[in-house]
Amino acid sequence: MQNATVMAGGHIRFPLGTITLLTAIYAAGYLAWERSAWGSVEIRDLIGNLAFMPLNLAVLTLNALASRLSVLDPGVRRALRLLAAGAAAVFTGNAISVLYLVAWQQNPPVSWADLFYLSDSLLLVAALLCFPLARRTRLEFRKFGLDAAMVLAGGGTAIWFFSVRPLVASGESNLVVTLLAFAYPLASMVVLLGITTVLLRRPTDGNRLAFGLLVGGVLTSIIADLTFNWVLVETGGRSASWIDAVYLLCYVMLIASGEWYWRRPVPHVARPTLRRPRIQPLSPLPYLAVASTYVLLLSTALQPWIDPVSGLAIGALLVTALLVARQLLAVRENVRLLTETAARQNERRFRSLVQHSSDVIVVIRPSGEMRFVSPSATRVLGYDPAELVGRPISAVLHQDDAERSATFFAEAMRAPGVTGPTELRFRQPDGSWLHAEILATNLLGDST
Structure with missing residues (x-):
């Protein structure tokens, strides 16, 4: 490992990765304490909430510092500011949870903290869409809105079918807990859609390692959130030690990303505007949402057979499948036409440039x-x-x-x-x- 170096003015600059290493050691220490089963239930709940607050502050501070670097792309700086705001929201949520424990000796399954936890998902999606991409037009944002609506509708239907409906039917959970169990996976799906959209559109920023760590941390947090939601529905409480390990891994990756953006930023390079049409790949998530909804509909309509609903469900499935197939063929044809048009335009431009050139081309x-x-x-x-x-x-x-x-x-x-x-x-x-x-x-x- 490199030695720490002393900069002008006496400030010590630690080797790159020092903050990430300290975070990993901190996480390992917390998990060791958690497995020791030391302390009462109240003390453990309090420490469990307090332990994550320094990590929230680390993510907030690193992203805020990196967002002030003028060498970074303006879109990256906006994204880092939004990530810092999301970390501040999670910190506030944890502070509210600590207040419940200290002031009222309560650890409720639903509190005002959830409002801040859920707002972090919205800020995270906004941050992902701020990163410089291969192409960003008003039409692309409209397409993202429609894709998000389809994913929300399809995912919401599945969540209602498997989680909310059984809870309401059993009468063992109150309405607020049910709504919260519905909100967290929906927020995770929107974040997942944002990640898919960004990756398919190929970010053009040069900070690939930092961005990869960020995406890895966000994906890990989605796994932790969905698992947390399942535990909340099954037990009505918030505690599950192995979920904390997943959250800690998420924070190690997010802090590593922030540290790389801050300590080793790749300068922004102005790129020429591409005149040739760029074909944007389709996100598979909306189609998966449609497919999952029809699978649920078909499985329910056929067991048992209900006339005429079951027959109509099969007909609707076939018509939708044919419509999707037709759309895919139309997209393929449009891609071919765009490619041919671009080729003809480039050939005309090339010929106009070389027609009167004095050099042989x-x-x-x-x-x-x-x-x-x-x-x-x-x-x-x-x-x-x-x-x-x-x-x-x-x-x-x-x-x-x-x-x-x-x-x-x-x-x-x-x-x-x-x-x-x-x-x-x-x-x-x-x-x-x-x-x-x-x-x-x-x-x-x-x-x-």
């Missing part, structure tokens, strides 16, 4: 065959471009340059960007040789 296939030759070849080389298209470029090169040209083009195909310059000899129609300096640009990654 040649597009070569990986096999060495000339695919396009600019009109300036007539003036410079003495050939009509149509004579050269379809022939290997080696056919007009000096045989003594064959090995050097093969090495040059092989290097150009391996390395993206510009390769060269190098000098090669080209045979002209009258048998003379033209010494020319050439550059190669690798466009193999360009599908158009």
Whole structure:
């Protein structure tokens, strides 16, 4: 491990990862205490709430400090501020829980703390959508809203069917606990939809390790929240020691993310606006929500068979399945048309650029065959471009340059960007040789 270094002014700068390591040690100590079963139930509940508050403050502080770094992308800085606000909301919720324990000696299954815990999910989704993505348009946000509505409707139906309906039927739980058991998994589903949307749209920010740790921490928190909800429904209480271990793992990852953003930020690089249409992949979650709802409907309608409801349910399922299949085919066709349109636009732009260029521009296939030759070849080389298209470029090169040209083009195909310059000899129609300096640009990654 690196030694701590002393900065100008006497401030000590600890090695990168120190805060994360201390957090992991703190988490291990807490779990060891929890397994020791030391203290009364009241003391254990109090320590259980107090123990997470320093972690909330660590996430808040690290993200707030990182959000002040001007080298980061403005979208990343907004996201970090929202993450800090979410950590503040969780800290407030934990403080309210401690107040219940200290002032009123209560650990209720439902309290005002839940309002702050749930608000953290909304802030988290907003933070995820602030990260710079490959493309962000008003239409994309509308699509996200519709996807979120479908996931909420489908997920809410499943939660009602498996959790809320049995609770209401049994009469063993009050309405507020039932609503809370409904709210937490819904919030987790919205966060999961936000993560899926961001990953499918490929964040363009260079802080990949920090972002990966953030996503890992959020996914871990979703697992912990859903498990917490199950325990709340089954026992009516909040305590479950092994759930704390999952939450602690979540905090280790979130603190590591904040520390990386703060201590090793990747500077923002201005990227040119892409003119070519970018095809955005579809999120699978809305379709899974629709499928799960129909599975529940079909399983209920067929056991037992209820005429005519069961028949109508089967018909609705078939019509919806065909509609989804038709939509997927339409999307596939639209993707093909967009790709062809982009290719034609790029080809027209390319031809307009090279038509009057004084340099000879040649597009070569990986096999060495000339695919396009600019009109300036007539003036410079003495050939009509149509004579050269379809022939290997080696056919007009000096045989003594064959090995050097093969090495040059092989290097150009391996390395993206510009390769060269190098000098090669080209045979002209009258048998003379033209010494020319050439550059190669690798466009193999360009599908158009």
